[in-house]
Amino acid sequence: AQSVTQLDSHVSVSEGTPVLLRCNYSSSYSPSLFWYVQHPNKGLQLLLKYTSAATLVKGINGFEAEFKKSETSFHLTKPSAHMSDAAEYFCVVSRDSGGGADGLTFGKGTHLIIQP
């Protein structure tokens, strides 16, 4: 079984300051991990993914995440927040599918607020 815990339901930062969105996971196998972003009234867009290659993963819009197996974490960071980053962010782990297509397990989301 797999699970994802996003440690903060809301994060508020000032424009131009660093962003840190925290995610812990549990998985019976080596997981694939994703971060998705959802802007208001929009669908979900992939920010980045980890698939057992480099542990530091770079995504779109200046975001990156580091896979730390010893800490079972996959935190999302950005050096300098922009107003357009205000959105809901989801940490996602692939299921133990054994090759089958049975979807993704989502965290409950972190609402990122950017203060001007």
Place this chain on the structure above:
Amino acid sequence: NAGVTQTPKFQVLKTGQSMTLQCAQDMNHNSMYWYRQDPGMGLRLIYYSASEGTTDKGEVPNGYNVSRLNKREFSLRLESAAPSQTSVYFCASSLSGRQNTEAFFGQGTRLTVV
């Protein structure tokens, strides 16, 4: 490049009414999914289809049925809508069910059951 297209975008139903949510993808993906999104709950998987001709239950299948009409289309049906089914519904697709393939999402259907 349409990606994943869902219809309708908004719908209001009365309790007991039925409706079908439509989803189509033009990326030649094998796997398709239906999720519901509720405040503070993230997205929860309702049903999925690993490939054309197969469907399986997800985490919250009660009250729903699905049909994988062909490789492109995957519909979700509510036979007798209940207020608890008020939610935002997302269709998604992925190239395969392999662990490292990301899913692509539609824009969502906002459903209200009164």
